[in-house]
Ligand code: HEM
């Protein structure tokens with residue numbers, strides 16, 4: 177759909193981004209780093225959507241996760257020292273029909289009976305533009321931890337909250353979730369709108 | 376050898392018959408296991424896809440067989456077959472020819488109407504499009520039922536059909552089954568025909 181075809185995965189949270197207030201062009205959109213600095217809790221109004229394209233075109237599988245939690249810290253002196261941590265509860269997966277949700281929860285995919293959470297913990301944040309950043313971190317699902325990458329773009333901010341879109345393409349096979357390939361793509365596209373509320 | 380003759384089946388008829396027979400029996404077993412037993416969901420997903428691929432293979436072969444059967448001559452009934460038996464066999468064969476086609480088509484209709492909209496990726500090689508039927512829960516339920524009912528009905532007929540073949544072979548000791556095994560098979564020794572005692576002549580017929 178979008179984004180580079182690099183592995184990456186689910187939820188993430190980033191934040192990072194803000195442009196430096198010193199960059200005149202970006203000044204209107206992005207807050208001064210000092211203003212944005214702080215600890216944020218990921219608000220439940222955030223959305224975490226995913227889609228898996230299918231062979232021969234057609235909708236593929238699309239869905240979202242209703243339950244997640246996490247937070248991030250934007251470092252006031254160096255954005256690259258910011259961090260994020262995110263937990264997703266795959267039991268809360270929603271899709272177009274019950275059969276698909278049950279299948280996603282089953283041992284074929286998330287195996288929610290044995291693994292209640294999917295987590296992401298950032299290891300590095302790299303600013304890539306006035307209002308964008310790349311967040312790399314460890315994604316853990318079904319007991320497997322791998323390095324994944326997400327692209328973050330600032331969309332909105334005010335004194336108390338800040339919002340980003342976060343995208344990533346995650347290969348599912350390494351997590352033991354290769355069921356349905358090659359009918360369904362190995363690459364899951366994540367598209368999240370994450371809003372952080374200052375603590 | 377390829378064509379049927381006055382007295383027996385040619386290789387084309389025989390190969391189609393057994394290929395379809397093996398695939399159909401395998402598909403019924405597979406269909407039952409994947410749908411009605413507790414199995415690992417990932418394995419179940421794969422079995423469905425195998426079922427569809429082999430099912431399409433049967434559909435292709437069944438079309439060939441139906442065409443071949445209608446243009447090719449029918450061998451004369453084996454000697455010793457009463458007119459009633461002959462008619463019963465003819466009806467059975469027609470029913471099996473038609474059922475193989477419609478069971479497979481009904482399966483295709485299940486895949487096509489399912490709201491899951493899972494592509495049929497024939498042996499992971501090419502996508503076979505869905506039939507132009509509307510996807511809805513009701514229509515998927517209908518075709519699922521029709522496909523299952525017709526498949527098990529066909530299984531019942533096949534049981535009768537195979538039982539008749541074995542009856543002819545082991546009890547009547549005529550050439551019915553042998554004809555379907557070897558192209559242009561000779562008649563069984565005339566002497567053993569219609570006699571139930573004389574084992575020796577039968578035993579090692581090659
Ligand atoms: C002559 C060939 C075929 C035979 C004998 C056959 C037989 C069966 C049987 C016995 C079942 C299980 C029914 C039950 O217990 O409820 C089944 C299910 C099924 N078959 Fe076939 N099948 C054939 C061809 C196909 C084809 C060509 C397709 C699709 C392209 C197909 C798709 C399905 C599907 C999707 C199911 C599962 C239905 C459900 O779970 O809702 N079949 N088949």
Ligand code: HEM
Pocket residue numbers: 388392395396397399400444449464468469471472475533536537540541551552553554555
């Ligand atoms: C174990 C299983 C089977 C056995 C032992 C068997 C045996 C036979 C035999 C001996 C014949 C020749 C009958 C004659 O000379 O008129 C025959 C014909 C036929 N069988 Fe089967 N069969 C089996 C399974 C099947 C299955 C699964 C189907 C299809 C769905 C099928 C469809 C037919 C048809 C259509 C004919 C007529 C062929 C023609 O006239 O060209 N059979 N079978």
